[in-house]
Amino acid sequence: MTVNHKEVSSEETCYTFIIQTGANIPTKDKTAKWNDGSMMLTINPGSEHESELIRVEEHFPTDTEGAVTVDFWLPANIGEPKLLKVDLESNRIEIIKDALYVRQITIVYDRESYRFPIKNYIYPHNPMKGNPTTAEMGCPPHFLVREGAGTLKHLETEKFIIDAREEDLKTIQTMVDWAEPCEYQPGLHPHPGICKITDYSKLPRFLKFRDATMQAFEGLKKPVRKEVAKNVVGNIVEKVMRTYQAETFESFEHYAEFVKETCDDMGWSKELALEPLKVAKIFRDDKEFGRQMLCGPNALQIEKVHSLDERWADAAVPEYAMEGKSVEEAIKEGRLFEIINDDLEGVPHGGSRSKELHGAKETWFVVLSDCLLYLTAEGNIVPVQIRVENRNDGQPPTFWSPPDPDITDLDHKDHLSWLFAKMWFRCADANVHSLSKHFGRAHAISEVFAMAVYRNLPNAHPIFRLLQPHIQGIIPINVQGREVLINPGKNTMGMYLSAGDNLGTVLSNYYSRFSYQNLILPGEFERRGVGEIPEYHYLLRDDIIAHWEILSNYNRRMVELVYPSDEDVAMDTELQDVVKDVVEIGFWGFKDGAGFPRELTDREKLAEYLTAIIVNISVFHTAVNFQTFTNYAFIPNSPTYMASPPPSQDQEITMETILKCLPVRETTFIRMAICYVLGSYSPIERLYLGSPAENKLGMLGENMAVSPEQEEYIGLLADEMRGLRKKIDERNTGRYMKYDVLSPANTPITTQI
Numbered sequence: 001m002t003v004n005h006k007e008v009s010s011e012e013t014c015y016t017f018i019i020q021t022g023a024n025i026p027t028k029d030k031t032a033k034w035n036d037g038s039m040m041l042t043i044n045p046g047s048e049h050e051s052e053l054i055r056v057e058e059h060f061p062t063d064t065e066g067a068v069t070v071d072f073w074l075p076a077n078i079g080e081p082k083l084l085k086v087d088l089e090s091n092r093i094e095i096i097k098d099a100l101y102v103r104q105i106t107i108v109y110d111r112e113s114y115r116f117p118i119k120n121y122i123y124p125h126n127p128m129k130g131n132p133t134t135a136e137m138g139c140p141p142h143f144l145v146r147e148g149a150g151t152l153k154h155l156e157t158e159k160f161i162i163d164a165r166e167e168d169l170k171t172i173q174t175m176v177d178w179a180e181p182c183e184y185q186p187g188l189h190p191h192p193g194i195c196k197i198t199d200y201s202k203l204p205r206f207l208k209f210r211d212a213t214m215q216a217f218e219g220l221k222k223p224v225r226k227e228v229a230k231n232v233v234g235n236i237v238e239k240v241m242r243t244y245q246a247e248t249f250e251s252f253e254h255y256a257e258f259v260k261e262t263c264d265d266m267g268w269s270k271e272l273a274l275e276p277l278k279v280a281k282i283f284r285d286d287k288e289f290g291r292q293m294l295c296g297p298n299a300l301q302i303e304k305v306h307s308l309d310e311r312w313a314d315a316a317v318p319e320y321a322m323e324g325k326s327v328e329e330a331i332k333e334g335r336l337f338e339i340i341n342d343d344l345e346g347v348p349h350g351g352s353r354s355k356e357l358h359g360a361k362e363t364w365f366v367v368l369s370d371c372l373l374y375l376t377a378e379g380n381i382v383p384v385q386i387r388v389e390n391r392n393d394g395q396p397p398t399f400w401s402p403p404d405p406d407i408t409d410l411d412h413k414d415h416l417s418w419l420f421a422k423m424w425f426r427c428a429d430a431n432v433h434s435l436s437k438h439f440g441r442a443h444a445i446s447e448v449f450a451m452a453v454y455r456n457l458p459n460a461h462p463i464f465r466l467l468q469p470h471i472q473g474i475i476p477i478n479v480q481g482r483e484v485l486i487n488p489g490k491n492t493m494g495m496y497l498s499a500g501d502n503l504g505t506v507l508s509n510y511y512s513r514f515s516y517q518n519l520i521l522p523g524e525f526e527r528r529g530v531g532e533i534p535e536y537h538y539l540l541r542d543d544i545i546a547h548w549e550i551l552s553n554y555n556r557r558m559v560e561l562v563y564p565s566d567e568d569v570a571m572d573t574e575l576q577d578v579v580k581d582v583v584e585i586g587f588w589g590f591k592d593g594a595g596f597p598r599e600l601t602d603r604e605k606l607a608e609y610l611t612a613i614i615v616n617i618s619v620f621h622t623a624v625n626f627q628t629f630t631n632y633a634f635i636p637n638s639p640t641y642m643a644s645p646p647p648s649q650d651q652e653i654t655m656e657t658i659l660k661c662l663p664v665r666e667t668t669f670i671r672m673a674i675c676y677v678l679g680s681y682s683p684i685e686r687l688y689l690g691s692p693a694e695n696k697l698g699m700l701g702e703n704m705a706v707s708p709e710q711e712e713y714i715g716l717l718a719d720e721m722r723g724l725r726k727k728i729d730e731r732n733t734g735r736y737m738k739y740d741v742l743s744p745a746n747t748p749i750t751t752q753i
Helices: 159-175 213-240 252-267 270-282 288-296 327-332 354-358 414-455 462-471 474-484 500-511 522-527 539-562 567-569 573-586 591-595 603-625 628-632 655-661 666-677 706-729
Strands: 011-021 037-043 054-056 066-075 083-090 100-109 112-122 141-148 337-338 368-375 382-387 398-400
Touching: 011 037, 011 054, 037 100, 054 066, 083 100, 083 112, 083 159, 112 141, 112 462, 141 159, 159 414, 252 270, 252 666, 270 628, 288 368, 288 382, 288 539, 327 337, 327 414, 354 666, 382 414, 398 414, 414 474, 414 500, 414 573, 414 603, 414 655, 462 539, 462 603, 500 567, 522 603, 539 603, 567 573, 567 603, 573 591, 573 603, 628 666
Parallel strands: none
Antiparallel strands: 011 066, 011 100, 037 054, 037 083, 083 141, 100 112, 337 368, 368 382, 382 398
């Protein structure tokens, strides 16, 4: 600790500053220090008794988390530190200097600790040019930070604090702005609002990922890009030499071998590779099909059937498939369910990048495919009818049922026809999952909340401090996604998904039916009528509801701590501006603002609103993202495209028919690689529960809610999460396919992949 000596006046007292900096977790090989100049601090700036400028000349940790402690004798009449101004001054002549990530500054005064959470980058200014008043190099010109839990504007009484709050918000608003609403083709539904900045490199520094995350992400992507480029170049050479031949698979076993060989060649986790290999052994079983509809990455699609609509008019479900029951009996007993993939309506066939990838232009068929499922007496969900319609080519729908149970030969034509039908459905389901549920919901909708919060809540607002750890990753990952994954000029989705060429149409279909109520997940499960599916089977539902209840309790405590009454919620103009932005800009063009509230007037509704945001950003995204490699790496389980037309009703299906339709080596690799990269955790990922044994970091330490009461509530949250983890661990004992993706020890608090 540095002590600043000078003669002590009787009217002076000691202020100790603990300055925590550094963007990454400590590692042995990174100990760099920031020594480009000085940090200048002012206590209670703008007040009658603001401090003199306090200059701190230390070497601050930068690559790793660390702290510097200094103390000063300052006039006693400064009093209690309520507001802190933080600035950096450079002593270097270089044009481009290093920004410093400041996590938090604690001031110890009169034996009490006053914590100022920052979690932001600041750029050193040139002292010859004076103090900057606008953002520089993607960083605010300085920080103006309120102490403790944060405050509500209408409860503040001191002008210097109110002025600082307004200045802080105006600065961020100049750095983060909405894009202008797009003009959509006639018949296409508008999409949610997005950040105006389209180039990741031009984002404000606080919206970019920290170096450890980017290094890990780039480390995963580099060998994938190299392998894809090698394939593309090799195909071109072979085409010129007329030696090209598509590398296809001769059997399902060949696909499984490819999973193992690829993981070994790429140096991917063998533990992770084991999961799709387990799926490969059982994927043809109808119970496994049903398990994936309840516990797979797209398990929020299933809905109880109360009556069959006209799409099922020509369906004929055999009674042997439903334990001897007729369709009418199954519906009456609440045992019939369906999954509909209407998001693919009007989407033409894909395959625009197929020639680039493997040397031959292919049509990747987009078909509408839906599924009826039956709840057995044992509590299993099994498929009993699949509908396949090639509407793009004007073909009538076909209907497919499981074979008679007396037919046990898996190579029998009835088994192969049923397997092929399930593949067509799984292909449609995988496209809807990847485009609508993963990108359209887990990513794009969450960005609306992040934009509205950053633009309307200053650092001093307690709801900003509550939400910041959860929203911090969504804007940068979406900007990167729009640059690479869904950029019309280099659409990665079009490299392996049949509907990937036409993402806009898929999303328009999804958003035409989306509403705020879809985010209130306990009500969504109730609306879908899935409460009667036994607990042991619908694990996604059970785990999401458990998370919802825990996070709802947490948000309720936090809200009641900072809002004395419902009236205070209604009087919080900054909060109401968030809600207004969500409706008027985020969901511009949606009918009735997609049903989002236009104002929040009580604490209970605010807690529900916050829970919907946090669950969608963290829990829902985890469910749809972090088990894709398990379910999608073995391509026959869930093809991303089909390269032959769907069969006619009377067509005899052979194994050759099936294998000819499935993806070839190059696109299989791309699918595996994207699932592996997107399903990998950042090295500084924050989870609801940390695990030192597994080198996982917990939520505490990333939070900006730093008052003793707030940290107590975070502790209660962790206690409840530990109980959920224990329940999930016990439930998985003895299971062949474990479902622990939503264990709090595996659930990140934000979206950054």
